[in-house]
Amino acid sequence: TVEQAHDFATKLQRRMKHEPIQYILGQWDFLDYTVAIRSPLLCPRPETEELVMMIVNDTTQSPVHILDVGCGTGVIGISLADMLTDATVRAIDIEPVAIQTSNENAKRILGSQTEYRYQATLASAENFSPDRRFDVVVSNPPYIPQLDMKTLSKDVLHFESEQALCGGVDGMDVIRTIIRQLPNWCNPGGICWMEVDPTHPQLIQEWLEDSKSLDLGVKFESSYEDLYGKERFVKLSVQ
Amino acid sequence: AKQQAAVQPIELLEDDLDESFVRGSGPGGQKINKTSNRVILIHKPTQLRVECQDTRSLQQNRKIARKRLTEKLDEYINGSQSKLQKKHNKLANKRQRSKTKNRARQRKKQEEKLKKKEQQQPQDDDDEFSTMLS
Numbered sequence: 153t154v155e156q157a158h159d160f161a162t163k164l165q166r167r168m169k170h171e172p173i174q175y176i177l178g179q180w181d182f183l184d185y186t187v188a189i190r191s192p193l194l195c196p197r198p199e200t201e202e203l204v205m206m207i208v209n210d211t212t213q214s215p216v217h218i219l220d221v222g223c224g225t226g227v228i229g230i231s232l233a234d235m236l237t238d239a240t241v242r243a244i245d246i247e248p249v250a251i252q253t254s255n256e257n258a259k260r261i262l263g264s265q266t267e268y269r270y271q272a273t274l275a276s277a278e279n280f281s282p283d284r285r286f287d288v289v290v291s292n293p294p295y296i297p298q299l300d301m302k303t304l305s306k307d308v309l310h311f312e313s314e315q316a317l318c319g320g321v322d323g324m325d326v327i328r329t330i331i332r333q334l335p336n337w338c339n340p341g342g343i344c345w346m347e348v349d350p351t352h353p354q355l356i357q358e359w360l361e362d363s364k365s366l367d368l369g370v371k372f373e374s375s376y377e378d379l380y381g382k383e384r385f386v387k388l389s390v391q
Numbered sequence: 392a393k394q395q396a397a398v399q400p401i402e403l404l405e406d407d408l409d410e411s412f413v414r415g416s417g418p419g420g421q422k423i424n425k426t427s428n429r430v431i432l433i434h435k436p437t438q439l440r441v442e443c444q445d446t447r448s449l450q451q452n453r454k455i456a457r458k459r460l461t462e463k464l465d466e467y468i469n470g471s472q473s474k475l476q477k478k479h480n481k482l483a484n485k486r487q488r489s490k491t492k493n494r495a496r497q498r499k500k501q502e503e504k505l506k507k508k509e510q511q512q513p514q515d516d517d518d519e520f521s522t523m524l525s
Contacts, residue, residue, distance in 0.1 A: 172424055180426070181447035195424050198449035205450060290420055296421055308424050349420065379412060379449075380419050 170306040183226045185234075187257045190249055191226045195238045199378045202288035203347050204231045206376065210387075211343075213287055216330055219337060221277055221291040221330055222246075226254030226270075226314060228290055234268050241336050243272040244280050247313065277329045285339045291330055292347040297323035311373055323349045326355070334390050335369045342390040344370070352380045360388070398473075401465040403457055409433040410456075412449070432456040439463050 163176050173190040174180040182196045183204065189195055197233035204227075215238035220229035223243035233241045243254055254272035254379070262270055277293075294318045301309070308317070317323050327348060334344055348356070353375035359365055360372045369391045413429045429444040430452045441463060443456040465473040 166429065173426060174424075181451075183450055197420060197424065198428065201448060201450045216416050281442065292421075294421070300418075304422055305424075313422070330393065345428050347420065378419065379410075382419055384420060 162205055170310060172307050172311055175311065179201075183231055185227070185231065185261050187225055187227055187230075187255075188253055188260070189225050190253050191311065192316070193247065193250055193253060194292075194312055194316040195279060196225060196227045199384055200228065200347060200358075201379075202378055203290070203292065203345065204228055204235075207232060207288065207290060207345050207384060208235050211236055211288060215240065215278065217284065217286045217339075218242070218288045218290060218310060219282070219286040220244070220317070221280075221289065221325065222293050223254045223272055224250050224292070225287070225391070226257045226272060228292060229254070229272075230258050232290070233258070233262055240268065241270045242282065242284075242286070244268070244275040244277070246274070246276045248274060252284070256292075277326060280333070280337075280340065282337060285342070286337055287339055287342055289334060289337055289342065289344040291326075291344075293319065293326035293330060295319045295323045295327065295347070295349045295352065297321065297349065297351070307387060319349075322351075322355070324352060324355060325350065328359075331356070331360075331370055331388065334388070338390040340390065343373075344388040344390070346386050346388075347384060350384065353383045353386050356386055356388075398469050401461055401468065403434070403461050403464065407435050408460075409435055410453070428452055430456045432460050434460055436463060437464065437467060438469060 165172060171360050174195040175191045176302070178190070179186055179188050183201050183225065184268050187196070193234060194247050214236070216236055216242045216243055218229060218232055218239055219233075220226075220241060220243040223245045226243060229241040229243045233239050245254070250276050251272045255270075258270040258272070286345055294315060294317050296304075296319060298318060298321050300323075301314070301318055304317075319327065319339065327346065330346070334342070338344070357372045357375070360368065360370055371389045373387040375383050376385040376387070409432070411431045413427045413431075417423055426447065428447060428449045429442060430449070431440070431442050433440045439460060441456050443452045443459065443460045444457055446452055462475055466475055470476070
């Protein structure tokens with residue numbers, strides 16, 4: 153139809169200006185799910201699918217209480233809520249669009265009567281004081297080092313939120329905040345999974361194994377490679 | 392009776408697989424937002440190869456590629472006895488049986504039609520005759 157042709161032409165124009173396809177279509181797929189994706193939220197990458205599968209295969213506890221820090225579109229927490237038995241998820245983000253989109257996606261994927269299973273609220277990692285403790289904390293925090301930001305391609309740099317991407321000078325600002333909060337957020341034996349920049353696993357391990365950091369109460373368990381051979385994931389535990 | 396070779400159960404071992412993705416050697420992670428999600432899977436011992444770009448999810452495409460490669464390997468190793476070949480044979484047999492049934496049914500219908508015609512014809516003649524008589 154004429155309308156379809158016009159609509160297609162408009163969308164094509166946007167794509168030619170390097171706007172992410174996920175924003176143009178308003179949705180994309182993540183694992184088995186179709187999720188709403190809105191500007192300026194980070195479009196989920198395939199590495200994050202791997203992170204979710206890793207956690208699913210590693211988590212046997214049931215019921216399990218999960219915290220998703222910097223939830224964005226909500227994909228990580230929602231997938232875990234769906235795939236793990238008896239899982240409840242709380243999710244936080246500093247971007248209001250993230251909270252709206254995450255809760256919307258949760259209704260879409262988990263069903264409308266599931267507020268008790270998934271709940272996203274506006275909060276920063278620094279000042280989040282939950283009313284409960286968690287067994288698993290997961291995050292795909294902004295982790296790009298400042299200097300690398302200008303090397304990004306146009307579709308990322310000009311459209312996706314900088315605060316969802318940049319983690320400060322070494323890319324570790326939000327990661328450090330999360331690690332410091334873990335003893336406040338977790339049950340003893342709680343686990344933290346994060347997606348990070350390949351320069352980070354070593355930095356995190358060195359930091360946590362330094363004698364000065366013993367009072368942090370967080371142990372470096374392991375790092376894992378992604379499908380492209382990059383050291384992309386870390387697993388930490390709370391004493 | 393003809394003895395068939397034992398059907399070998401097919402198992403895809405991860406160590407035998409060579410998996411590649413069309414994403415190149417760039418930085419990856421948050422730095423890249425490319426939606427290329429094509430998986431190329433090669434079974435090293437046999438050099439059998441499959442590609443998959445069916446879905447928008449890389450993980451789902453990996454699953455589908457493995458399923459397809461397993462089927463390919465099954466056909467390769469078990470030949471006429473592979474699961475896929477058995478399925479095809481079952482369907483072909485079913486089709487053949489229903490064809491035969493249909494033909495038999497059609498034939499029966501034709502015969503009944505002819506019978507009816509023959510029965511009706513003599514009656515008509517009788518009526519005409521009786522009308523003529525009365």
